[in-house]
Amino acid sequence: MKTLSIPFFILFFLFINQLFCEDYPMRPTNENHILFVGTYTGDSTQGIEVYEVDQTGLLTFKSIQKNIENASYLAISPDKEFLYTANEITDFTDKKDGYISAYKINQKTGGLTFINNMSSQGGAPCYITTSLDGKILLVSNYLGGKVATFMTDNGQIGKPVSIFNQDKEGLKIMAPNMPHMHSIQLNTQNTMAFASDLGNDKIYFYGFDKKTGQLSFSQKSIQLTNGAGPRHFEFSANGRYIYILNEHNSTIEIFNLSTQNRLQIIGTIPKDFSGKNYPADIHFAPSGDYLYATNRGHNSLAIFKVDKKKGTLEFLGTEPVNGDWPRNFMIDPHGKFILVANQKSKNIVSFKIGKGGSLKLIQNTKTVASPACLKVL
Numbered sequence: 001m002k003t004l005s006i007p008f009f010i011l012f013f014l015f016i017n018q019l020f021c022e023d024y025p026m027r028p029t030n031e032n033h034i035l036f037v038g039t040y041t042g043d044s045t046q047g048i049e050v051y052e053v054d055q056t057g058l059l060t061f062k063s064i065q066k067n068i069e070n071a072s073y074l075a076i077s078p079d080k081e082f083l084y085t086a087n088e089i090t091d092f093t094d095k096k097d098g099y100i101s102a103y104k105i106n107q108k109t110g111g112l113t114f115i116n117n118m119s120s121q122g123g124a125p126c127y128i129t130t131s132l133d134g135k136i137l138l139v140s141n142y143l144g145g146k147v148a149t150f151m152t153d154n155g156q157i158g159k160p161v162s163i164f165n166q167d168k169e170g171l172k173i174m175a176p177n178m179p180h181m182h183s184i185q186l187n188t189q190n191t192m193a194f195a196s197d198l199g200n201d202k203i204y205f206y207g208f209d210k211k212t213g214q215l216s217f218s219q220k221s222i223q224l225t226n227g228a229g230p231r232h233f234e235f236s237a238n239g240r241y242i243y244i245l246n247e248h249n250s251t252i253e254i255f256n257l258s259t260q261n262r263l264q265i266i267g268t269i270p271k272d273f274s275g276k277n278y279p280a281d282i283h284f285a286p287s288g289d290y291l292y293a294t295n296r297g298h299n300s301l302a303i304f305k306v307d308k309k310k311g312t313l314e315f316l317g318t319e320p321v322n323g324d325w326p327r328n329f330m331i332d333p334h335g336k337f338i339l340v341a342n343q344k345s346k347n348i349v350s351f352k353i354g355k356g357g358s359l360k361l362i363q364n365t366k367t368v369a370s371p372a373c374l375k376v377l
Helices: 002-023
Strands: 033-040 047-053 059-066 071-076 082-087 099-105 112-119 123-130 136-143 146-153 156-165 181-186 192-197 202-208 215-223 230-235 241-246 251-256 262-267 278-284 290-296 300-306 313-320 326-331 337-342 347-353 359-366 370-376
Touching: 033 071, 047 071, 059 359, 082 112, 082 123, 099 123, 099 156, 112 156, 123 181, 136 192, 146 181, 156 215, 181 230, 192 230, 202 230, 230 278, 241 278, 262 313, 290 326, 300 326, 326 370, 337 370, 347 370
Parallel strands: 071 123, 071 370, 278 326
Antiparallel strands: 033 047, 033 370, 047 059, 071 082, 082 099, 099 112, 123 136, 136 146, 136 181, 146 156, 181 192, 192 202, 202 215, 230 241, 241 251, 251 262, 278 290, 290 300, 300 313, 326 337, 337 347, 347 359
16 A cells, blocks of 8 residues: 555645646746837837836836937847847938947846947948857848948948949849848848848848858849739748748739749738738748738738648638738747737737637737837847
């Protein structure tokens, strides 16, 4: 009997512990995170807004880092020590360019200490990201057709190490329209960079040296539907497929990266919608089972079911964003909630992710300036 009593009590303890944890979960001290909101600013009292976000997606306002103009896109270094901004202007110098900036992050408060800034090498920079080790920045400029890379040293941005101008790098023969470079991303191996040209309906391929940050010209590119207007894009988890969100015709085009063959074109809005619409941002749920995209005009999040084997999508429907002009959005790394930045109505909306990728509104938070980008520390 004695030998049987020990496992019984162990099982009993485990049962009670599990029951207790489900009803009264032990909350870790670091469950809340800092949310940085890049904005389009109207005056010097505005800038990057800082919020606290809890494990359910509820926001609490903390502070404003003032005098940071038009930080329309943000990137956080992999070590969480530094924040980089694309400052979307056209008068940083007499060359009609914008600039990028570096800040040191206070891990407790979300306060930002300015380090330096640097010309983005083109007008209206609208996307910035880092290499896996955080030592290299990649930037796309909406005006002028330029993408550029920069080395960093303890957060400080150095001079550009690579600049590609789609007007002058041998691509103008294939590019009759005005280039508008809208986003740039690295593959998971950090060996290739991909950039979307909204003006010429192309995704360009570049070789990427992860030690020096140097880009190299590649003959490969993806040609999208004429007039599609590729904006942002995402890769499948296995790296085989690219999902390109098109701003001008409200579609997602899916391609096999190795062959550049198109797999599918699928719409982001209901077929009976007749108004104007301009999709903005696209992200996978952490599980990879669902894909979401924002619709500016229809003012909704489009929801898709992902066929992981085929790489194709099934349109499940849309969810109203309770605001106007949903731009950037972010998904909780655990797949619990989505935050959407509504640019024109100046609010951030929190949704709980339910079964089948469905969304349920949980909070509507007013912002000071026009929110454009959301990044969690």
